[in-house]
Amino acid sequence: MPDTSVTKGHFRVAGKEFPNIRWWSLPRLRSTYFLLFFVILTSATNGYDGSMVNGLLSLDQFTNYMKNPSGSIKGIFSGVMFLGSLLALPVTPYIADGLGRRWGICIGSIVMIFAVILQSVSINFQMFIAARFFLGFGVAIAHGSAPLLITELCHPQHRAVFTTVYNTTWYEGAIVAAWLTYGTNNINSNWSWRIPSIVQALPSILQISCVWFVPESPRWYISKGQMEKALSVLAHVHAEGNVEDELVLLEYEEIKETLAIEKEAEQTGWLELFKTKGNRHRLLILISAGLFSQWSGNGLVSYYISGVLDGIGITDPDMQLKINGILTIWNCLVATTMCFFVDKYGRRPLFLVSTGGMMCCFVVWTICSERYNATKVKANGSAVVFMIFLYYTFYNLAWSGLLVGYTVEILPFGIRAKGMCYMFAFVDIALFFNTYVNPVALEHIGWKYYIVYCVWLAAELIFVWFYYIETRNTPLEEIAKHFDGDAALVGGSAATEKGRILEHEIHEREQKSAGVHEENVGLDKI
Structure with a gap:
């Protein structure tokens, strides 16, 4: 196993240590990171959607307009979006790898804007569902490019923070949607749900307008034989334009040689993740991360908090919206804070503490729900609300940010876009299943449904213990050594x-x- 220890205040590339830098004091790096905010908005758009659906299902104006949809129809409202995402995944890597990371974000945003227009003018639930299918299609294309651009563009010292922050902005979008729907609840017309729907287009409009000011991935440029552009981007972002900088030259050689080796070995196809022991290990992590991030019980609250709160006697729409809004703020604070500790504590310890904590919380959550169902004592219902907040505290230690941060970094460039599609495919499969099954299960068996998640979380903890490995303090190209050992395809000084x-x-x-x-x-x- 390669040595990942570094001297305090330093980071390592190709076995050589470099002193830490202050990004805010470097104009070009500072402006690049500001522009990356518009790339991160892809995840915020996804979060906005989840919270908006939650809010709309608590609005009487919306449910009345949609003729009081049943539990199964509520499932389709959310589930069809993930079906659209799933169907878009086969074309997503060809856009990201063929046209570039920026074009992938732009094309996805255009599709999402079209979907939002269709959704906002819907006259029945069939039209609303069709719009959400196209929304999922666009989200998948943008999702397939945005984290790749962030990972491949960031300075080595800041890569872990930025890639982890990417997925936590889900909550920023969720906060806006939660409180916007809370405010529009006071509008006694269909504008109470059309306004939140229209606002959903804003992040995509900003991305289309600003993504072209973000430099393209230097790794993508090298893969297309555009060496001078790649070196120029690396120098611009990592050394204030100095193409003779030692770090830039080391990175350039390592990336160039590694990509040449990957191309020589022809390790770029969809089936590459099945062919070697290291890639099969990666595939297990990708599949499990996609499933665990959504099948850990969080889908109950993320999309159907109204059903959970109904089960403990909190039926007032105003109170449900307040709880949803406060929960999203708390989630955002915890998830964003943890991004800055990923390299300090490591990926594996955070995954283990997060999963173990969720399991314990869910057991108590289940017991309190059963006690409320049997006694109708208000204190038991309040305890459930507390456990929901505590459960999400543990969830956000790892699964919120590292879902993308960890999975994108363990993949070599040649299979990075396709590998992320495997992960997102299982996210969508899990979400499609959850969003259709959860409301039906809550409606028919109530708190007993929680027992399934208690058992599943125990299985998750065992899996994480055996298969999730540590990658902290390792340059992007060199992470392959953790999985492939001496067979890793790494070029440059770290070959x-x-x-x-x-x-x-x-x-x-x-x-x-x-x-x-x-x-x-x-x-x-x-």
Whole structure:
């Protein structure tokens, strides 16, 4: 296992330590990070949607307009979005890898704007459901590019924080939606739900307007043979434009050689994640992360808090909206704070504490729900609300931010976009199942449904213990060593033995090709 220890106040690239930098004191890095805010908005859009659906289902104006939808119809309202996302995934990596990360974000945003317009003018639930299908399609395309651009563009010292922050902005979108629907609840017309729907287009409009000011991924430029552009972006973002900077040159060589080796080994297809032991390990993490992030009981509150609160006697729409709004603020604070401790405590410890804490909270949550159902004592219902907040505190220690932060960094460039599609596919499968089953289960068996999640969380904890490994303080290209060992395809100064052999073969082939070219030029002159 490679050594990931670093001297305090330093970070490491290709085995060499560099002193930490203050990003706020560097104009170009500061402006780049400001612009990355508009890339992060992709996740905020997703969070807005989840909270908005929660809020709309608590609005009498909406449920009356949609003719009081049953539990199964409520499931379709949310579930069809994830079906749209699932169907978009096969084309997503070809957009991200073929056209670039920025084009992927832009195309996804355009589709989402179209969907929001259709959703906002809906005259029945069939039209509303169709709009949400296209919304999911657009979200998947944008999601397939945004975290890749962040991961591949950030300075090595800040990569973990930024990639973890990406998914936590789900809550920022959720906060806006939760309190907006709370405010529009006082509008006694259909504008009470159309206004939140219209506002959903704002993040996509901002992304289309601003994403072109964000530099493209230097790794994508290198994959397309545009070496000068890649070096220029690395220098601009990581060294204030100095192309002779030691860190920039080390990164450039490591990325260039690693991508050349991956291309030589032809490890870029959909089935690559099944072919080697290291890739199968990655695949297990991708699938489990997608499932665990949504099948841990959080889907009950994220999309159907009204049903959970109904079960403990809190039926007033105004109170439900207040609880939903306060919960999203608390989630945002905890999740965002934890982003700054990912490199300090490590990925694996956070996953273990998070999953174990959720399991304990859910057991108590279930017991309190049963006691309320049997006694109707208000204190038991209040205890459930407290356990919901405590449960989400543990959830946000890891699963909120590291869902994307951890999975995107464990994937080599050649299969990064496709690998993330596997993860997002299982997120969508889990969400589609949850959003359809959860309201029906809550309606028919109430608190007893929680027992399923208690057992499932115990299984999650066991799986995380055996399969989730530590990757902190490791440069992006070098993370492959944690999974593949000496067989890792890593170039540059940090090359593995296999990497050095392949590098040598590539250079020999290039020299022979150059020699043949020179001979042909000489013959042409004769």
